[in-house]
Amino acid sequence: MNLYLRYFDNETLVYNVEQALDFLASIPDIQVTPDMEDDIRAYAEGDVFYPKRYKVRPRVYFIIIKTEAETMLDFKQKKALRTNDVVQRKDTSVLMHLTEERDGWYEGTIDFKRVVFLPATGKHEYRDTHFVARCKSISGLDCYNRIIDYLRDHVDSRSQFPSAKGKNFSFRYLGMWK
Incomplete structure (x- = not known):
């Protein structure tokens, strides 16, 4: 090197x-x-x-x-750039699975920063929050969108949600609905 x-x-x-x-x-x-x-x-x-x-x-x-x-x-001339092929392959793999359409039940897990009120101080703070939900969806991305829509209605609007492509969101296909 x-x-x-x-x-x-x-x-x-x-x-x-x-x-x-x-x-x-x-x-x-x-x-x-x-x-x-x-x-x-x-x-x-x-x-x-x-x-x-x-x-x-x-x-x-x-x-x-x-x-x-x-x-x-x-x-x-940037002829000897070091490309990280493993990371690029992983990113494309995640994107492919995220948008792959497969109707059924999904379990989505999301870690996000939730704003909570502290009565003792009268101030708000961010807390790391782990949230798991099962929902009917057509893809991993649809599962993510449904979870985020639900959370936006039920937590403080200043809460911060991760990207569907990031490490703080994961999902798994549970099976076809009846």
Whole structure:
């Protein structure tokens, strides 16, 4: 895995942590500390692929990005982008099952932020709420919509509901209605 580093107009693509530390040491504004060195090594060896940003002074940072690009040109042209095929397949799978039409009984489970009144303080607060309902529906999305419609009529309007595509909603098909 290679590392792209950038500090204002200074940028480089390096092939190991030692080269990255040498590049950072060559910039007068940046003082490479043992903690920073350990953090950069941990980032380079870790599984995280998000860009990492380090504070040089207030509101001034340099960034490090892991990349599979072999040259700076490849990096600039985004030829070595890391795509997460597993996540993409899972998202399409969830969408397919969500909209798949199959008449019958569904059990939908939703976790949402419910607004409740606290009599002791006279104020309102958000509480995590787990709600399970069984309903007649034609798809998982229809089940979600029926649950949300019910909850909108029965809880405070400031409550926050998750997306049907998110991890806070799940459903299962129970069978055909009679």
